[in-house]
Amino acid sequence: MNYQKEYKKQIKTNVSKVVSQIDDKQMKIKIKNWAEKFGYSFNTIKNKILKDEAFRCIFAKDPAKQNIYENVASEYISSFDNVQEFKKLPSAGDDALYLSNGKLLKGSELKNQAKDTKSIDFSWITNQTTVYASHKYTKDEGGAQDNQYADIQEFLKNARDCSLKNVMFIAICDGEYYQRRDSKTGDNTKIERLKRLTDNKISFVKTINNLYDFLKTIQKHHLKMVLFTIVFVGAINHNCDFVYFGVKLFCY
Known part of the structure; x- marks a missing residue:
């Protein structure tokens, strides 16, 4: 894209x-x-x-x-065959969604404790995993752009502290800004710095153009877990046909 x-x-x-x-x-x-x-x-x-x-x-x-970058990103992601129930979330108000201190909160719940917290941009479901995404397209350098960079870092730090099950947080970082050197940390690029803030379990940093393939890996992992369960259930019940079926699919 x-x-x-x-x-x-x-x-x-x-x-x-x-x-x-x-x-x-x-x-x-x-x-x-x-x-x-x-x-x-x-x-x-x-x-x-x-x-x-x-x-x-x-x-x-x-x-x-006119929010062109966010709009085209939402249209692009919602077209993926591994994305269901895609939502472009409100940017403010009671129904906006925030990640604060490892907790997902609606705007009505946020109150005064985290006024500087930025709302989550998108949500969708991929193979029973609910994905929450912060999206940034940043081209040039500057104070406002550095603030966006700081927002993403805060989003990722909060994501690491989240204990919710079957959820995932992705920072989608596009534009030349993230490919430039981070002079404060010494990282070769800012996106490398952001990736170091993830746990690669429920928090990730991606670009829009590698997001689809990444979501495919979630599908494959989910399928393997289902097949492992089939094999395990067959084994404890001494059902050889069940085990054979599961192993065959797993290897396939």
Whole structure:
């Protein structure tokens, strides 16, 4: 999945909508502010927008402010054949979901004890395992981006302390930012630093493009556990056919 390709598709869509939105209240405000800032009349800028397609780009909505990265990620993950009951979770409010001190809490339960805790982005089920995911696409360096990096570290630390059964926490980290060196810790890349914070039992760090294959390993592990149970039950009940059937499938 290519984020920048999806971004460019959305920006083209947004530019194509500028003319049809030109008399909308928010667009008028945007044109007025731009005209006043650079010393032009409102009508001069409006006419320029109508005639000049390249100029319209200035007034098109930025896809990044429309949650484009989160939206395309959710659409992509929900299409996996090993993902069931996919949910894009609320980002705030009583029904938002948080991971705090190793516990899953709704927004209504969070109260004032962890105001800086960031909500979980997605949830789904893969082979009877409920997966909770924090998703970040970060391209450039900067203070806001470093805060996102810190958010993921906190998410992973909390995940290690979770004692819930049949759950898994995945930090999906995409973008050039995570492939750059972590100057504070000396790790070759920031994503390597994040991986060191996982226990690789219920907490993991993945990119969107290796997530599908990782979920496949969960399916295989679950199948092996089922087959092991078949063999074990057959053995204690002295049922040779049951054992043979289980071993044959296990080896297959």
